[in-house]
Amino acid sequence: MNVRGQARRLSLSLVYLLALVSLASAAESTWNTSRTTVPGSLEDLKALENRVRVTIEKSSPWTVGLLVRDGGKTAAGSGVIVNDDGLILTAGHVSAEPGKSCTIILSDGKRVKGKTLGRNDRIDSGMIQITDKGPNNGKWPHATIAKSSELKDGQYVITLGHPGGYRDDRPPVARLGRVLFQDKTRVRTSCTIVGGDSGGPLFDLDHKLVGIHSRIGWSLTENVHVPTDAFVSEWDKLAAGDVIDDPTARKPKLSKAILGVQFDEATKAPKIDSVTEEYPAEKAGMKAGDLIKKFDGKVVATADEVREIIARKKPGDTVDVEADRQGKTMKFKVTLIARVPEKP
Amino acid sequence: MSLRLLLAAVLAVSVAAPSHAQISLVRDNAKLMAPFKQVVSRANESTVRVRCDDRDCALGTVISAKGLILTKASELHGKISCRLSDGTEYDAVIHSIHKKTDLALIKIDLEGLKPATFVDSKKTPPGNWLAAAGPHSDPLAVGIVSVKTRNLTGEDALLTLNTNRGFLNVIVQYDEEKKGARITHLIEDGAAAKAGMKENDVITEVNGKPISGQQALREALDEFRPDERVAMKVKRDDTTRNFEVRLARDTSDLRRDEIQNKMGSELSGRRTGFPTVMQTDMVLAPKDCGGPIVSLEGHVLGVSIARAGRVETWILPSETIRPVLVEMQAGKYPPTTVSKK
Numbered sequence: 285m286n287v288r289g290q291a292r293r294l295s296l297s298l299v300y301l302l303a304l305v306s307l308a309s310a311a312e313s314t315w316n317t318s319r320t321t322v323p324g325s326l327e328d329l330k331a332l333e334n335r336v337r338v339t340i341e342k343s344s345p346w347t348v349g350l351l352v353r354d355g356g357k358t359a360a361g362s363g364v365i366v367n368d369d370g371l372i373l374t375a376g377h378v379s380a381e382p383g384k385s386c387t388i389i390l391s392d393g394k395r396v397k398g399k400t401l402g403r404n405d406r407i408d409s410g411m412i413q414i415t416d417k418g419p420n421n422g423k424w425p426h427a428t429i430a431k432s433s434e435l436k437d438g439q440y441v442i443t444l445g446h447p448g449g450y451r452d453d454r455p456p457v458a459r460l461g462r463v464l465f466q467d468k469t470r471v472r473t474s475c476t477i478v479g480g481d482s483g484g485p486l487f488d489l490d491h492k493l494v495g496i497h498s499r500i501g502w503s504l505t506e507n508v509h510v511p512t513d514a515f516v517s518e519w520d521k522l523a524a525g526d527v528i529d530d531p532t533a534r535k536p537k538l539s540k541a542i543l544g545v546q547f548d549e550a551t552k553a554p555k556i557d558s559v560t561e562e563y564p565a566e567k568a569g570m571k572a573g574d575l576i577k578k579f580d581g582k583v584v585a586t587a588d589e590v591r592e593i594i595a596r597k598k599p600g601d602t603v604d605v606e607a608d609r610q611g612k613t614m615k616f617k618v619t620l621i622a623r624v625p626e627k628p
Numbered sequence: 629m630s631l632r633l634l635l636a637a638v639l640a641v642s643v644a645a646p647s648h649a650q651i652s653l654v655r656d657n658a659k660l661m662a663p664f665k666q667v668v669s670r671a672n673e674s675t676v677r678v679r680c681d682d683r684d685c686a687l688g689t690v691i692s693a694k695g696l697i698l699t700k701a702s703e704l705h706g707k708i709s710c711r712l713s714d715g716t717e718y719d720a721v722i723h724s725i726h727k728k729t730d731l732a733l734i735k736i737d738l739e740g741l742k743p744a745t746f747v748d749s750k751k752t753p754p755g756n757w758l759a760a761a762g763p764h765s766d767p768l769a770v771g772i773v774s775v776k777t778r779n780l781t782g783e784d785a786l787l788t789l790n791t792n793r794g795f796l797n798v799i800v801q802y803d804e805e806k807k808g809a810r811i812t813h814l815i816e817d818g819a820a821a822k823a824g825m826k827e828n829d830v831i832t833e834v835n836g837k838p839i840s841g842q843q844a845l846r847e848a849l850d851e852f853r854p855d856e857r858v859a860m861k862v863k864r865d866d867t868t869r870n871f872e873v874r875l876a877r878d879t880s881d882l883r884r885d886e887i888q889n890k891m892g893s894e895l896s897g898r899r900t901g902f903p904t905v906m907q908t909d910m911v912l913a914p915k916d917c918g919g920p921i922v923s924l925e926g927h928v929l930g931v932s933i934a935r936a937g938r939v940e941t942w943i944l945p946s947e948t949i950r951p952v953l954v955e956m957q958a959g960k961y962p963p964t965t966v967s968k969k
Contacts, residue, residue: 320651322660329663329757329924336772337755361634378634438651447939448889453781458754459909459939460772462651474653476909476939479888482634504892504911504938505653 317489320438320462332440335489339442340458342491346427349389349450350378350412350483352400360449362456362484363388363412364493368423370414371523373515374483375498376403379410382525388414389450402522406529407469408498409510410483411522427485430492432471432511439463443475443507445484445497456484464505471495471509541597541620545570547587554579554587556607568616570607577613578606594620661766664759671761671920671928672713674744678720678734678918681706687762687919688734689931690741691953698953699918700933701725701732702850702898710736713763722963724956727847729944730898730933732963733956744920746946747927749777749906758908758943760932761920768919769941771910777945779904793897794852794875796820800831802842806863808832809845819876825862829869833861849875850898851964889937896934905942906930912941 315331323329350361350372361378365371372388379386379400388398401411418424435441441463444456461475473486477497486495486509495509521528544563548555554576559566577583579590580603597603599622607614678686678699688697688710697710697720708720718736725732752773759767779785797818800809808830814821831839834848835858852858854877862869889895896914906929908921914935920928921943930945955961 322656323663324659325663326666326924329667333755333757333772333924337753340755341753359634375634438656447937451781451784453778454775455754457774457907457939458772459774460755462653462656464651464653476892478891478938479634481939500888500891500938502891506892 315440315489318434318436318439320436336440336442336458336460339487339489339491340444343427343442343444343485343487344391344456344458345425347391347444347456347485348372349446350374351387351389351450352378352380353384353386354380360446360480361482362445362480362497364444364483364485364496365414365424365426366429366493367426368418370398370416370418370424370426372398372412372414373485373493373496373512374410374412375496375510376405376408376410377498378483379403379412382527385415386412388412389446391455393452402524402526402528404514404518404522404528407510407514409496409515409518409522411515427487427491427493429512429516430488430490430494432466432494432513435463435466435471435488435494435511437463437465440489441473441475441494442487442489443473443477443481443484443497444487445477445481447478447480449480461507466511469510469514470498471511472505473507473509474505475507476504477507540623541594541599541601542623543590543594543603543618543620547590552586552588554584554590564618564620565616568605568618569614570605570616570618571609574607574609574614576605576607578604580604599623660770664767664770665765667757667924667926668759668761668767668922669765670926671744671922672763672765673742674928675761675763675919676713676741677711677763678704679709679711679717680704684915687768687916687932689918689920689928690743691733692743692957693740695736695738695741696723696957697734697736698931698949699732699734700896700898701727701730702896703914703918704732704734708734710734711763712741724959724961725963726952726956726961727850728901728903729948729952730902731931731944731949731952731956733953744928746950747923747929748947749929749943749945750947752776752906752923752929757924758910758929759922760910760912760916761922761928762916768916769910769912771908771941773906774909774940775907777904777906777947780902784900785903793850794819794854794856794858795877796845796849796873797876798825800842800845803830806830806832808839808863809842819873820860820871823860823871823873825860825871825873826864828864830863831860832863832868833859835859892938893935895937899934899936899942902933902942902944902948904945904948905933906945907936908941908943909939910941911935917941 313331315335346365348363350363352359363372363374384400386398388396396416398412398414403410443459459475461473465472481497484497499508544560544565546557548557556574603618605616674690676688678688686700686703688699691698711717720734720736723733723735754773756773760769762768797815798811798820799813801812803810810830860871917932930943933944934942936942
């Protein structure tokens with residue numbers, strides 16, 4: 285081959301080589317956001333660093349500080365804007381009482397007003413609505429919610445929030461950690477959180493919202509967040525201002541007197557599924573399948589109504605019961621006995 | 629405004645996750661150190677272990693080949709020495725102390741150590757990796773920049789919460805006219821009360837040092853531990869009186885957020901009142917502060933200056949250290965010799 289041909293072949297090989305090298309470094313410098321193992325090389329460290337930096341940059345403007353009036357005091361927490369209209373996800377113990385006005389502090393320090401919406405006390409989810417207009421033609425910059433159930437143990441995540449409460453000249457504080465555990469009501473990570481962070485956002489490395497900070501345990505790895513899936517499944521109720529699973533709601537107290545029946549759980553109606561041997565109902569002649577129509581002289585339509593009447597009775601009280609047994613009306617006189625306290 | 633900070637702390641029991649996560653954090657944290665070895669190797673050569681009364685008390689950053697080492701002043705006490713990575717140990721003397729930054733320069737009789745070069749930190753954005761250089765090949769800790777270098781304002785800028793020092797149990801207000809700290813509230817049976825001091829006494833000197841401003845009393849007391857005795861000069865009505873006060877321990881009812889901050893890690897005694905810090909989520913023990921903190925490029929961006937809370941360790945950045953170093957080396961901050969009674 286002549287010199288020119290050789291030169292051309294050489295330069296072509298050089299081009300291929302360069303292309304290969306640049307492809308290789310392009311592949312090395314991207315962190316797979318669902319990767320569950322720690323970085324193993326300097327290239328890995330750089331790739332993860334790039335992703336983390338971008339995630340923080342993008343998600344800081346969606347992260348807010350919250351000041352909620354609580355009686356005479358003001359409570360400080362964090363939150364995250366999740367739609368154009370300025371809906372904020374936060375912790376249930378931050379939004380607390382629905383319908384109260386609160387202050388939202390944006391990541392640049394600007395303060396706007398809002399109103400608390402609903403919460404779920406058992407899982408600690410809460411919602412707040414910004415009542416001021418958004419800066420982009422009335423719209424608010426906001427996070428996108430991802431399916432928290434797709435998180436894998438070991439996956440890297442970012443926490444933002446205002447530990448210690450919002451501080452002037454301090455933007456949302458970023459922390460890097462990994463998912464350690466999750467179930468339907470909580471995600472646990474190694475991102476340390478502390479008072480003031482409550483309600484703040486947990487992001488995956490695609491800057492999608494996957495959790496809301498809730499509580500901590502003693503160890504630095506006990507940081508618990510509410511998974512976004514738990515918000516999504518109760519979205520409308522929370523947005524409507526409902527309080528779900530309120531532990532202070534009046535629940536029928538365990539009655540002192542007992543009848544000795546189990547009601548059919550497949551229906552609300554007071555249909556007897558079984559009667560307990562030696563107990564008042566059985567002794568009076570009641571049987572499985574009986575549908576109670578009247579209890580203590582009152583017409584009853586649900587098992588709960590029967591329970592409520594029993595709750596107000598004492599052991600030794602006699603109750604008139606009318607029931608339907610395969611089309612026939614049966615009448616019973618039942619003497620209630622004391623409920624034996626369950627072993628703790 | 630005193631805010632109630634929200635985070636419902638739970639007992640470990642109710643978190644009830646399986647006792648082992650499906651990943652082994654301990655094993656993984658050890659694995660993570662491997663790629664950082666090359667990141668810290670140069671800065672490690674400029675890092676020494678500082679010991680006080682034969683216990684590890686801080687890390688030191690070599691700043692001159694003539695044996696000058698930068699460290700965290702408030703951790704120094706008793707007999708000071710430096711242990712190098714080869715195990716050799718050298719007695720050290722305090723050359724300078726700079727209160728505001730809590731930096732001290734100590735000197736050992738050894739030449740030829742490699743000094744650290746300080747690189748500007750201000751442009752380093754949140755999310756970038758940071759590693760703490762140490763006396764061995766692995767970094768002592770790694771983490772990210774949580775908040776980029778900023779000037780501290782408000783509560784964080786106040787020199788407070790050095791809970792390891794002695795207390796007077798008073799509330800004071802600076803009196804411009806009498807040039808001292810006027811006692812506006814005396815805690816019953818507290819240290820000052822027991823010594824015979826009263827409300828409206830104006831403290832004008834502590835151990836011979838005049839009290840020149842609101843912070844001056846706090847700063848003066850920072851040097852002393854609980855149970856130490858200090859001499860107070862006081863103006864009461866038209867007379868001047870002298871009192872000897874035995875300082876008390878910190879027994880304040882910790883606010884809930886203070887308690888939460890202490891959950892999971894030990895905090896530095898002096899952890900506030902710095903002018904400028906870079907904040908990181910890396911976890912450093914108080915005795916491991918004072919050493920170089922580097923970026924992935926191996927650049928020394930500052931020295932760790934305090935474990936400040938559950939979520940934060942603070943770094944004193946290069947931009948703040950450099951001018952203080954110049955002044956210290958020029959002899960501007962000799963260690964104060966305090967005559968204690």
